[in-house]
Amino acid sequence: GCNYRCTYCNIWMARGRSRSRPVEDVLTEVLQLESEGYGEVVLTGIHIGLYGRDIEGNKNLNYLLKKLLLSTSKIRIRLGSLEVKEIDDETVDLLCHERACRHLHIPLQSGDDEILKRMGRNYTSGDFFSRVEDLKKKIPGIAIGADLIVGFPGETDESFNVTKRRISESEISYLHVFPFSKRPNTKASEMRGQVSESVKKKRAAEMREVGRGLKERFLNSQRGKIIGVLIEESLEDTYIKGKSDNYINVYMKTKGFEQGKIVNVKIDKAFRDGVLGNILH
Known part of the structure; x- marks a missing residue:
């Protein structure tokens, strides 16, 4: 489930609030997978950054990751998609562990702060790009992916160009680009300023080209490593x-x-x- 209420999304309507598996259940399964010779496990879910908030005690995602790294000896651990506000300094420190995969997927959705407000996102573009910069500085070689929605209601040529410029100048490693599509019973489906399909298609193509350039730069940076x-x-x-x-x-x-x-x-x-x-x- 998900506890957030983004204006374009109806996952929370279908799945309800986030629900966490007990720490010991996760640990038991990961230890079993390691004993069977698996080399990697992915911690994933609709919204893993909220892990543990429905469990008694101070047991959040950082607690779980630390517990897994201390209890295992060979298997490497990869995190699924995380919201930027749910990545703190402790998370960054844990990702420096030799068996924590140097990879995060952090949804951005837009590089324009006004569009982020209309989306109901709880961060600014500055929050996002400063965290990306910090991660790149502290974890050499880390891959950082991002989701992006183009053509959200109210996205003008100017706000789109702000997003395009900020992403092009960033250290993001790859992009997942989606043209906005209406979801039933969402606020965004009824907003003014709906963008035409032809404009959404054009903007998506432009951003996918930017994404190709970011990925090519990241791949070339790995030479000799x-x-x-x-x-x-x-x-x-x-x-x-x-x-x-x-x-x-x-x-x-x-x-x-x-x-x-x-x-x-x-x-x-x-x-x-x-x-x-x-x-x-």
Whole structure:
């Protein structure tokens, strides 16, 4: 569920308020997965930043992440989507742990503060970009993704261009771009200033192009780096493919591989939808 009331979303209507699994249940499952040889677990949900607020005691997401890192020895832990206001200095410190994946997906939705207000979001664009800057400074190589809605009611050419400029100048690693679409019984579906489908399509195309540039820059920044890669599958063209801790598709050429194993890979260059690298033995 979700405790927020964004004006464009009806998830909270369908699923109600956030509900947290008990800490011990999560810990037991992660320990079981580690014992079975899994290399990575993802903590996910509709709104994981609110984890623990419905549990007695001071047990939030930071508490859970710390507990998991202290109780396990091999498995790496990845966080799902987190709201920017739910990432504090302790979260950043925990993400510096060698088994915490250097990857966060932080919804932005708009880079214009007036549009964020109309959306019912509880942060400013300044909050978002200052946190991104802080994360990049403290966790070298971290991948930061963002969601973006274009064509929200009231979004003018000027406010769209503010968003485009701020994102283009940022250190975001990749973008998920969505044209605004009306959801039944939401405030946004009845707002004045609805944007035409043709304009939404044009703006989405522009922002996806910006996203491609951000991703290309991030991939190129990995050249020469040594990163941990979880081997996922063997491809038909003699390559194997894996996922790095900082959320990059990594391709490697090798004769043998062990699915689920984490290997160190030296990155050579950008390749396909990710990078090409060599396994270090």
